[in-house]
Amino acid sequence: MKWVSLKLGEVIDIKHGYAFKSEFFTDSGLYILLSPGNCHEEGGLKLKGDKEKFYSGEFPPEYLMSEGDMLVVMTDLINTAPILGGAFMIPENNRFLHNQRLGLVQITDVMRIDKGFLYYLLNSHNYRAQVRGSASGATVRHTAPTRIKECVVRVPRDVSYQKKVGSILSFYDAIIENNRRRIALLEESARLLYREWFVHLRFPGHEHTHIIDGVPKGWERVALESTLVLQRGFDLPTQSREEGTVPIYGSTGILGYHNKAKACAPGIVTGRSGTLGEVQYVDEDYWPLNTTLWIKEFKRVSPFFALFLLRELDLKQFNGGSSVPTLDRKTVHRQNVLIPSPVLGRAFDEFALPIFAQIKNITSQSEKLRTARDLLLPRLLSGELAV
Template structure:
């Protein structure tokens, strides 16, 4: 898409005292608690920086003072997630970068969030993709990154565009935090009632290994039945809205489904230990096990029960980890009275449905933002019109 604004090379937007470069080459194995936080390639994704960062020794960081962050710079993953870019928030000032991350410290006439969105727009992505190197692991070369063209409107317009697109991302982030809180509420309720046995009317404390009155220890198969998923080659998938579930989670969509939602799915081969609640009708792939029959367990209860069992630790296979459903079925689990499970299901499923609805809202917000992004960056959509359209969304 052609831009109405003049184009400048990315290197021309950068502070000449802080050229585009990469960070620490050999961070070492030491991770001191009071060390310097280190941003690696995998820590940059979807316009955000992971906050659970490893650390490096201060003397190692001092050797790479060129990439010590002040806050407000752009950082780009050069390896792993090549092209993923984010603005450094103020609270990460003093952190450093790994070799797999590039520093882009802009001059005052270039708004960092605007340049970030420019690099995330189709033209920016295409320019970066054309410059990735390597047949197996894609890598962005710094010399090529410096030559990426950026459409540059006046600074006031840059800020207005960044504000519009940022409003969508802010709403998405608020929803993400709400989703995390809701999911944590359901998890803690399960642990309180069914792990620590602190449920309504539980009475006096129990000794170690003792079950509450009316409870029993039963094989998992008495609670639910797991079944292997179904083959579905990528070439056989049709356009549709039914999620296709792989061992690691959602893996596209299909025009048909094999299981009615809500359902529970976990990895059978490859990725083990991930357990997902699927609200829609869905197609579980043959790398998964899905709950074919909810016997004493119900969907929200089954989700947390399987997560609590840490199924990844029960896998076999040297080359490709595999979960045998017969072994899992034999695991002994505490079985609560049906009325307590039903009470939990009512509370937890209400919470999880609210989280699911927020996820759907986020998908719509992201879709709207992604449609608007290239049109704003190119000047095809006026900023005033976009600001007016944003008002009902915000």
């Protein structure tokens, strides 16, 4: 198979997003306002659940996305630019808005480039390195359509061959996406039970339980600090990180892997600065960065209960920062929370345990699929491995 080199500008154009008005940003609605944060580091759409931003105002209709539209990240808030230039696809019609800082990829020569192949090309290391190399900005990194179009890539001359490559890689992504949905449904089942029992107070036996001032008999209303202890994470400069298997947690999730752990599983991590209120359950030893808070001690609640307790508190409301959003730990510790009877707490744990065991198993499967895909991707995109 003959491969040829070309500049991306020979086969694509990129359209800037729309500057949506901030006064119409909402926490719910019909239209999801996309941002660079909706792109995974390895590419692909990253949905944020109840953390999504929505838009309720008027907008030009051409910025309402259709299924199969492809967007690239034009701005990255992290100086190492892990998502800059990355691509993701729109999964459905009339739901997602093309915001500024994202570029709409439009193929201008279908005889030379296949859309599926292009998607993986835009998430390849070689292309991403070119984008980062030409980016402007020290802390916040920016690229532009002209810079992306200057990137040089190698592609098979035969477009039908490109389609085969894209099809192989998309097979892996389809299974990974299906696993993601399964995990979301499993977590939702535990969340719904938590809300049913501990928020709406429709727990087993509630019909016969005496309630005074909103506190069922055998329960307590106490300060959060008497149930668990939140601790600031630890510094770990990039130059000090040594490759390993211990996940490094930042305010948005796993940022890499190190060879040493600072906290033991099971654990809970939440964003302390920059991104607030992303509460995550950790089932392996880990390193929480200083942009996080982690639970140093579970005094009266289990990790499963603590996960949904903190999510229910909506931690981002406790922002104590001025220029940089910062979670005020002392304020969070002072919040009053309802703690159920030990018997009911154990009953919830018994329900949650097999759910999170399934989640761990599915997550492991997805990691293996990602590893296989990531090994295949550069070999398929370079022509080293034929199909």
